[in-house]
Amino acid sequence: MNTIHVIGLGAGDLNQLPLGVYKKLKQTEKLYVRTADHPVLTELAQEGVVFSSFDAVYEKHDTFEPVYAEIAEALITLSREQEVVYAVPGHPLVAEQTVQNLIEAEKNGDCRLSIEGGHSFLDALFGALRIDPIEGFQLVDGTEMKSDHLNMTQHILIAQVYDSFSASEVKLTLMEKYPDDYPVTIVTAAGSEAESLRTVPLYELDRSTEVNNLTTVYVPPAKDRMQRLREWQTFRDIIAVLRSPEGCPWDREQTHESLSPYLIEEAHELLQAIREEDDEAVAEELGDVLLQIFLHAQIGQDNGYFQLEDVLEAVSAKMIRRHPHVFGDVEVTGSKDVLTNWQAIKAEEKPASSSLLEGQERFSSSLMTSYNYQKKAAKVGFSWPDAEGAWEKFQEELQEFQAEVAKGSKDRQLDELGDLLFTLVNIARFFELSPEEAMLQANQKFQQRFSYVEKRVTEGTGDFSDYTLEQLDKFWNEAKLMARKEEDK
Template identity: 80%
Template sequence: MNTIHVIGLGAGDLDQLPFGVYKKLKQATDLYVRTADHPVLAELAEEGLAYTSFDVVYEKHDHFEPVYAEIAATLIGLAERQDVIYAVPGHPLVAEQTVQNLIEAEKNGECQLSIEGGQSFLDAIFGALRIDPIEGFQLLDGTSMHSDQVNMVQHVLIAQVYDSFSASEVKLTLMEKYPEEYPVTIVTAAGSRDEVLRTVPLYELDRAAEVNNLTTIYVPPATERLDRVKEWQTFRSIVAQLRSPEGCPWDREQTHESLRPFLLEEAHELLQAIEDQDDEAIAEELGDVLLQVFLHAQIGQDNGYFQLEDVLAAVSSKMIRRHPHVFGDVEVGGSDEVVANWQSIKAEEKPATESILDGQERYSSSLTTSYNYQKKAAKVGFTWADADGAWEKLQEELKEFQEEAAKGSSERQLDELGDLLFTLVNIARFYELSPEQAMAGANRKFRERFAHVEQRVKEGTGNFSDYSLEQLDQFWNEAKKMARKGD
């Protein structure tokens, strides 16, 4: 099997090219290069060096992946007849996808490689920017980067920024996390005689300077906390500091138990924002719910029982296990089958219980607990055939409550009221209505209408005692009419 000899052209001009690499390039009879746009090749061309570039392949495709795939396939085809010398910018193993494609092909027995290093552009970049990589750095591909890959506390280098379009894509991705005024540096031809560094605000990145295949974007570490508030680790450190000995006395005192009412309150406020279809409020309330999650995770870590990573591992593993049609090879015909699979997998994971009602209690809502109990019981046949039976039961429970309300003790009255409410929940189940949602809607409606009553009183004497129930009820009916017109 013939060999593909991959040579790195380095990051700068001919003066930086190792003499051994220079000799091999000069001796090559059939030299192929990924791109002719490199200072070393321009100088060698003046010395009479001939080569074949793959620049024409870039013009055939709209994306880089098929470009790199075609170049690798062409080289493998050429190697079937003879040894091939292939030169790439920089070091062959640093930010060079065509070489990675060849390495994968070699693993599959499709070719044989010999890789000879050239100077990586990283060395020149570190020197130009005067940064020490031991502090931590990231090297990202500007053609495929995502904001969740960016570590804001490290030096971030972004390669493969060829033109204004790719620079614009990089800018938009970075602006998902960094402030628009954040300083970034455009480094071009680092380490060569043509080296240029220009620092600009992030929002000017795509129009600040001409970029080419020798351009790297540098984003310095965000040392100020307010510059990295979109970083998950920043939020985690804030919560940890609140719980630390130097933090907030109130936050240090909290326990899983003491935080329960706050989690319930924040969840209800989120539900209200969703009901109002207020996107800005939804984002804010989601943050408040997230704070509760991070506080509980920090308490677990402080107590030595679990930490945030354990929470993430548990929920991530669960999502992968229970979505085999997404993360496995299971096929489903629709959402009903998805739910059935979920319940089946869940049943396999959960230990057997003594009662089918185990685990159905909801601390936050007796209505939801009642609904869950009756739904589970109905699944094993403990229910009426249709809603008519539930309606008859409602009349029976209403009569019993009325009797106890007239002459019974408070204990009996409370007991019969519970039976009445329980039956109402059962009726809701037959019509697939959420009693919790219905009650929340009724509360909201009452508040809105009573606000009108209050406003009418304020416009009058300002004192409720000056109005009869009939007058107040008239204000209430006004609110009802206004609501109907709004609908």
């Protein structure tokens, strides 16, 4: 097995090339290069250096991944017959996927490598941009960049921005986090005599100047908090500041217990926005729910019990564990299998409880608690075989409640009302209806119709006492009729 010698051509012209690398290239009888489109190779060709490029491979594929895989495989095949010298732009270990493929092949015993240096384009970039990498920087591939992987507080260098299309894709990805007019710098041929730097607003990135394979886009750190409002860490920092000694007195005083009502309230407001199919309201209400989650996480961190990372780790591990058909090798045929697996895995995770009803109570909703209790009991046969029994029980509880209302004490009346409501929840269970959603819908419907009644009264005398119940009921029926017409549209 012969060695594949990998050499870096640097980021600029021949003047930047180390003497040792220059001599190696001059002495090589047969040089292979990833692409001939490089200033060093243009000058070497004038000096008589002969090389073969893999530029033709690019024409065969629509994406880069198979291109790099084919080049690596071709080099491995060549090395079985001869020593191979392979030259790549920049440094072989910086943003060079063909070399990474060769390294992986070497680990598998398919080739032998010798990586013999080169001048990284990063050195030239740092010099051209006058930035210190110790402040923190990210080097990302513009063809695979995702906005949620970008840290807005660091220097960001985006390579593989080689034409207007790739520049457009980079622009759109950056706009998911950065303001449209955020300044970005287009750097071409850094460190060479042809070096060019041009700073433009982000929205002009793909139409401001010509880009090529020597172009890198630089995005400076966003030092202003208002520019980083789409960054998760910014929101976390805001919550930490609010809870700090220099923050808000009200936020500092809050506990898990004191915030509980707000979480319930925000969840209900989110559900209402979802029912109304108001996307803007859904986004706003999701933010309010998220605020409560971050506040609880910050309280946990302030008290030394847990922090946001613990929350993320727990829920992420749970999602991976309970989706073996996605993250493992389990096969499913539909959502029914998914739910069956979910329940089985959930049962394995938690120790056996002393009661079937354990863990079914919902602090925020007595209706949901009732529903959960009856659902669990029904699974072991403690229920009527069909809804008829539930209807008969409802009639029985209704008569008992009416009797207590007529002559019983308040405690007995309350007790019988509870039995009546409990039976109604059971009827809902038989028809697979959520009593919680039904009550929310009924409240919303009442609010809408009563608002119409108020409107009619305001348009009239403005005083409810001037209207009889029959007149008010007529307004109510008008609202009801209008709602039905709206539903029929």
